[in-house]
Amino acid sequence: MSPLPQELVDIVVDNLRDDIPSLKSCAFAARTFLTSARCHIFRRIEIAPPKPKTTPSSSPCQNLLALLTSSPHLPPLVEELCIVSMGSSSNEILEPDKTSSIIKGPRSWIMTDDSLSLILPLLNLKRISLIENASPWGAAVRWNDVPYPLYTALTATFCSPSLKAIHLRGIIIDSPAQLLALFRDAASLTELSLSRVRFTETLPAHTASLWPDLDARPWRPRLRTLLLSDQPKTGPLCEYLSSPGIDLADVKVLTVATYQPESRNIITQAASTVEHLRLLYTPSGAYTSIFNNSTLRSIHIFAIWRWLFRAIHSFFRSFTDESHLEVVVFEGLHPQSGSDGDDVGLRGLSELDAAIDAAIERHFHSLETVEIQRTLYLNCDRLRSFEDWSVTMREALPSLAARGILRLKENRVPNNGVHHGFE
Numbered sequence: 001m002s003p004l005p006q007e008l009v010d011i012v013v014d015n016l017r018d019d020i021p022s023l024k025s026c027a028f029a030a031r032t033f034l035t036s037a038r039c040h041i042f043r044r045i046e047i048a049p050p051k052p053k054t055t056p057s058s059s060p061c062q063n064l065l066a067l068l069t070s071s072p073h074l075p076p077l078v079e080e081l082c083i084v085s086m087g088s089s090s091n092e093i094l095e096p097d098k099t100s101s102i103i104k105g106p107r108s109w110i111m112t113d114d115s116l117s118l119i120l121p122l123l124n125l126k127r128i129s130l131i132e133n134a135s136p137w138g139a140a141v142r143w144n145d146v147p148y149p150l151y152t153a154l155t156a157t158f159c160s161p162s163l164k165a166i167h168l169r170g171i172i173i174d175s176p177a178q179l180l181a182l183f184r185d186a187a188s189l190t191e192l193s194l195s196r197v198r199f200t201e202t203l204p205a206h207t208a209s210l211w212p213d214l215d216a217r218p219w220r221p222r223l224r225t226l227l228l229s230d231q232p233k234t235g236p237l238c239e240y241l242s243s244p245g246i247d248l249a250d251v252k253v254l255t256v257a258t259y260q261p262e263s264r265n266i267i268t269q270a271a272s273t274v275e276h277l278r279l280l281y282t283p284s285g286a287y288t289s290i291f292n293n294s295t296l297r298s299i300h301i302f303a304i305w306r307w308l309f310r311a312i313h314s315f316f317r318s319f320t321d322e323s324h325l326e327v328v329v330f331e332g333l334h335p336q337s338g339s340d341g342d343d344v345g346l347r348g349l350s351e352l353d354a355a356i357d358a359a360i361e362r363h364f365h366s367l368e369t370v371e372i373q374r375t376l377y378l379n380c381d382r383l384r385s386f387e388d389w390s391v392t393m394r395e396a397l398p399s400l401a402a403r404g405i406l407r408l409k410e411n412r413v414p415n416n417g418v419h420h421g422f423e
Helices: 006-014 020-029 031-041 060-070 096-101 115-122 148-158 176-183 261-270 305-316 342-346 349-363 386-396 398-403
Strands: 044-047 080-087 127-133 165-173 191-199 225-230 253-258 276-280 298-304 327-333 369-377 406-413
Touching: 020 031, 044 060, 060 115, 080 115, 080 165, 115 148, 127 148, 148 176, 165 176, 176 191, 253 261, 298 305, 305 327, 305 349, 305 369, 349 398, 369 386, 386 398, 386 406, 398 406
Parallel strands: 044 080, 080 127, 127 165, 165 191, 191 225, 225 253, 253 276, 276 298, 298 327, 327 369, 369 406
Antiparallel strands: none
């Protein structure tokens, strides 16, 4: 039998690019698939923390180093490296009684495993993540305590001309200036995600000592995508990054997760040409100036479930001008335990539906989709079915259903302390 055309093999493998088990099966099934499948299998690698050992064995990082050094054709295939400094693997589903399988302690494993400092120079990465998947606020990486070989390897990677994306979640660092120094020379950087960043030096957001060299050397990145999570235990990260010496004019996709209305308003003003905005909703503060931005084409609002319908009401009543929005998403995170709670939000929704209908008629002539998402934890199974919930939502918001623009979706996420895209 003649071999399959390579073009057909590539099409099959490309359609499986995110299905690693199927790609591995293809690679084992026939040599014809091996080269194409290998490119996708090794495109993204995640290094998980080591688990408790009963017998001496190599860590995941040590195993990866051995593989890369023994197979020199593999390092060029790696485009993205995700380093989980603390917690479980991003793809691991842990039941509440299985958290003991994670090594816990005051320091991350990267402080003692020297393999990582040897892996990084082998790779020419496009994306790097250094994240904690711990709940809540695990033992973040203390940057000043990072061993020098790893410090050198990480800083070289952060400034690599090929690097396009950096994701930091869970890092303790001296100051905003020290944070910026990590990646300000990354000439190709287009995506930046910063969350759980804690500063040992607390400074007012707009003081000369905060950014001592921005006047002489402004930072004008080519960022297209920016995520900032400014939580109570951190400094005012959003305000720090909205300094006049930092140019965010190219940002088109902005995610802002902060409980401080002032910080939220400042950073959205600094990135004034955003087209796709994602916000963590809180009942405090006005949103009118944010929502009426004429460049916006989509908005995604994330809220805890008991605030979801308040967020919907606040959104539609905030508009005073013609909106060019095409897509609006409201996502509610359900609590881990307790009753469904839909009845709390659905009481008196006839007035809300009338307000939505009037707002759409007046301001939203380009609106194509209003999506409501119910986000549940993976081990939460005591709520009503998605089908029953969908019927209730369509009955509660008949104006959206009648216009044919209402979409309903359910997400299942691990309960690892990470707010599903909002950090």
